[in-house]
Amino acid sequence: MVTGDELLLLYEQMAVIRRTEKAAHDLFLSGLVKGTTHLAAGHEAIAVGASAALRADDYVFATYRGHHHALARGATPEECLAELMSRATGLCGAKGGSMHLTKASAGMLGSYAIVGAHLPMAVGAAWSARLRGTGQVAVAFFGDGATNIGAFHEALNLAAVWKLPVLFVCENNLYMEYTAIADVTAVARPAADRAPAYGIPGEVVDGNDVVLVQEAVDRLARRARAGDGPALLEASTYRHYGHSRADPAAYRPAEEVERWLKHDPLDLARGRLDGLGVSAEAIGAADERATAVVQKAVEAAKAAPAPDPAEALTDVWADGGAAWRN
Ligand SMILES: Cc1ncc(C[n+]2csc(CCOP(=O)(O)OP(=O)(O)O)c2C)c(N)n1
Numbered sequence: 001m002v003t004g005d006e007l008l009l010l011y012e013q014m015a016v017i018r019r020t021e022k023a024a025h026d027l028f029l030s031g032l033v034k035g036t037t038h039l040a041a042g043h044e045a046i047a048v049g050a051s052a053a054l055r056a057d058d059y060v061f062a063t064y065r066g067h068h069h070a071l072a073r074g075a076t077p078e079e080c081l082a083e084l085m086s087r088a089t090g091l092c093g094a095k096g097g098s099m100h101l102t103k104a105s106a107g108m109l110g111s112y113a114i115v116g117a118h119l120p121m122a123v124g125a126a127w128s129a130r131l132r133g134t135g136q137v138a139v140a141f142f143g144d145g146a147t148n149i150g151a152f153h154e155a156l157n158l159a160a161v162w163k164l165p166v167l168f169v170c171e172n173n174l175y176m177e178y179t180a181i182a183d184v185t186a187v188a189r190p191a192a193d194r195a196p197a198y199g200i201p202g203e204v205v206d207g208n209d210v211v212l213v214q215e216a217v218d219r220l221a222r223r224a225r226a227g228d229g230p231a232l233l234e235a236s237t238y239r240h241y242g243h244s245r246a247d248p249a250a251y252r253p254a255e256e257v258e259r260w261l262k263h264d265p266l267d268l269a270r271g272r273l274d275g276l277g278v279s280a281e282a283i284g285a286a287d288e289r290a291t292a293v294v295q296k297a298v299e300a301a302k303a304a305p306a307p308d309p310a311e312a313l314t315d316v317w318a319d320g321g322a323a324w325r326n
């Protein structure tokens with residue numbers, strides 16, 4: 001069971017993510033973010049709870065809605081915001097942008113814009129871990145929309161057949177872009193209801209409760225490390241912003257939005273902290289630290305230089321340059 005001090009750390013991480021996403025939204029609207037953004041405000045508890053249950057050397061794969069996973073795996077708000085703003089100090093030197101945040105040194109093996117494409121990659125990483133006997137687990141985070149993509153089914157099947165140490169974590173926010181997943185899927189739980197067809201246990205968790213997510217991922221990761229094979233966790237959640245950019249998400253019923261905003265991951269964690277005897281002052285101090293970190297990150301990213309054009313061909317090919325092609 002998590003202690004008050006441990007949960008306060010998770011709360012602060014979620015508070016940092018929430019504020020980073022708000023900053024990304026504001027920077028986008030003021031024209032400082034190049035390309036698009038897909039914000040994960042509302043999804044914080046999934047990334048933070050899962051990361052808290054994983055080993056530092058485990059592998060994580062995320063989607064284009066992946067800021068929360070990069071931050072939960074140790075990327076800083078400054079690195080992430082600088083990446084969104086195409087600055088030299090960005091997490092990927094401005095070569096990735098919002099949709100491709102990657103921090104390989106922290107096992108964050110990328111954010112992928114092709115829906116479903118990274119699930120087979122996570123299976124490959126799990127296979128590699130198995131062959132090397134490292135005890136590592138690979139985790140693929142993906143949206144509900146990916147469950148209607150062929151790669152989801154291929155990945156689950158192969159992972160089960162080879163009993164690989166991979167966890168499939170579906171962030172079910174009820175929508176795939178502007179379409180309700182329920183309108184195009186015959187089962188109620190698009191991920192969890194299908195997992196048993198591949199011989200994989202499919203569980204559902206409240207994805208807005210960081211403690212429940214941590215407990216579930218901890219249990220499923222132990223199982224995978226012990227050689228008992230893959231598992232699927234469907235985490236119910238809701239995005240606070242639209243799908244991308246400035247989408248006002250007018251296709252979502254007002255009553256639904258209101259209900260989910262009342263089920264906010266930060267509020268839920270605050271309630272649990274209170275129950276564990278953590279003072280309102282301690283929670284307020286965590287909020288203030290989070291605000292200060294993100295404010296500083298925004299200023300630093302704004303002040304950072306653009307990348308040197310001479311860097312354009314570095315980190316592109318395995319040899320670090322373009323010589324491979326010549
Ligand atoms: C293979 C593929 N088809 C279509 C798209 C366009 N597209 C981008 S995001 C998206 C919706 C995905 O929804 P979901 O998987 O639920 O993730 P969410 O955005 O809700 O996090 C679609 C269809 C794409 N990027 N890749």
Ligand SMILES: [Mg+2]
Nearest residue numbers: 143144175176
């Ligand atoms: Mg979705």
